[in-house]
Amino acid sequence: MTRERTLAAAAWALPWLVCLAVYWPGLLAWFQQDDFAWLGLTMEIHSQQDFWRALFEPRAQGTIRPWSERAYFMGMYTLFGLDALPFRALVFATQLLNLFLLARFVQRLTGSLLTAGCAGLFWTVNPSLGGPMSWSSSYNQVMCTAFLLGALVLFQRYLETGRGGYYWAQMAVFVLGFGALEINIVYPAVAALVALVSKPRKAWATLPMFGISGVYFLLHSAMAAKPTTGPYARHYDASMLSTLWHYVYQSFGFNNLAELNLPPWLTQAASAMPYVLGAALLGFTFLMVWRRQWIALLPAGWFLCLIGPVLPLKDHLTDYYLVMPSIGLGLWMALAFHWGWRRGIWMRALVMAMAVTYVGAAATSGRTVARYNYDRSERARQLVMGVARARELHPGKTILLQGVGTELFWAAVNDQPFRLNGSNDVHLTPGSEEHIEAHPELGDVTAFVFPSGATLRALQGNKAVVYTLDQGRLRNITRSYRAVAATQLKDELARRIDAGHPAYAGQLGAGWEPITERYRWMGKRADAFLGGPRKDGEKLYLAGFCAAILLAKGPLHLTVRVDGVAFAPSKIEKPDGAFELIYPLPAGLAGKEKIHVEMELDRTYVPPEDGRELGLVFGSLAIR
């Protein structure tokens, strides 16, 4: 094998091997958190219309990512169920493809195999990849990178050969990339930068791409709601500069080392390294620009183009936003390394020392993130699959989980994974919310907590079993929990009623139909009784579903009375959709053992086949 052939093989094989070595725990990781919500999409599909809706309807934070989230999770779940390995293998295969495409792109750009190999190596160890390489919900970053790099490689071929086929193939890949991630919108800017540093006269060829991005922007803005509050609210102000600085500093990956319990001097040295490396890269860039080597400007431009769209998200700073920008950093370091490598022994030693420091620290950080996600997903697997087994052993009984802490709740309970195994009647023991840190932006812990009175009755009637996760396995602790419950729990009315659960039937008054699956229809009027608010200022939340046929004659109006005090009628307009209505409770109810909630609709639907008078479907009634 010739030296060149060896170099060519090493240019893509070394980053591949390092990628596998660093993120190996991510290949073996199971599911966690948002994964379960995406996996559950398949359960919402009952018709072709449902399928298209599941694939393209804007979801969380107005995102529309049909390939990287919807098709990925629905398709893989249909094929492999809850076997996570194929999900993870696809992520790794895509990342290896990315490394290959990057090496090809950089080699064509610079003519250097060393630079190509180093760019892949420096990028793949960047800790921002730790999340996507170990958590399936972040696959969108990896997949979008494949579209971006694939389109760029084709565009490069077009620039070199002038063949229209490459151009149109590139256009197709670019357009498809919108189905992976919204950040694809900046591809024209990246392509323009590449054209400017390699074939400036052909930069005009990127103009139609800007047009496509503009059309996408308008369509996306029209279809997807933009959050104006919460972590995804956008702030177009000076805070974007501090956000940029945060990401620049973060991109070097040294800050994550603080979690490794290193000696203080090493932690301090690590915190200074981004400044050292940053200064070195800036110095290199000034020198290159002085010599009219414009290619040195490409990495910084790449970084800014790809980080730009997330700079207004000052309240949602997350490492995986750096996945694509850090390609720019990898290329930057590779160019500098290649330049230094050819400048004599001392400069060679200097750039080698810097490269080893960065690779060592970044790979350690990336590995830590992958390991963390692996461990977290393992606990989720133990809980979710343990509950599936408990359901087999105790069919028809309510399963209560005791001792679920903050980490486990947000990783393995909040996104309702148990329904994927057909285990719907799974709750947390009363008081669990005390041990779980609240994150209102992610969900409501109290919605998962089984109320005291219902727990006591279920335990007395042998209708519930209690489990705790102990050393990786669910342990049945029903007997001992019963003893604790007897000393602690009060037979009081629940402040949250799940109308479709038999345990709450005692808190429902007149006007309700029998349970259908996990829901319950109300008639024209319906009553319920809840435990009073703990303090003034709490609100009543009603959540359910409105059938389209109820809205055939226009919006539906629901009048709610609490202890005889009526609220202004609420209007429900969304056909075949979920509703949530919120009513601020009047002062003076705090501490009451029981409050009476009456609901009345201005219209109902009577199915000709059974003559029942049907209104809204519930759902839950809650005070919090």
Place this chain on the structure above:
Amino acid sequence: MRRLSLRGAAALLIFIVVAVTPYCRRKTARVETVEEDNTQLASVIQANDAKASLQLLKGFYEIEQGAWRWTKGQFSVTLKTPPQAGVKGAMLELALTVPEPVLQRTQTTTISAVVNGAALEPETFSKPGQYIYKRPVPASALQAEAVTIDFSLDKFLAAGVVEERELGVIVSSAGLLAQ
């Protein structure tokens, strides 16, 4: 200069995926549960015992450093009453650490406890360190198989002062000992 080989890369990629997949396959189909319910309430619990979490009713955070738990300003435990406690009474012992960061801001903190309505004598701490809050519990409060003990601190760190959590003291164990 040699170009990177697309065919070579694709072949290696397929090889790696095919080679790795069968060996990594883990059993996800079933995770057995432990069904024998032989756990019993304890009279003495260690904060670092995950099984004891059942008896840490409220006001405790998760285990830290594998040894102890922070509490909030109010916290409760359920303990099994020791033999003869309903006749002779028992001794409550709470092993705790009063951390320096708390006392830096509060100067002192006083812990008090209530067992089944019976208030125990409070104790005030003005120096950081490890302590045992030790108080006799009257037999009249220990008639049931298990009792809930509610602790409260008069001064603690409100949420957001040092960190997002409300912080009281650090507890390593709690117990009811036979007299």
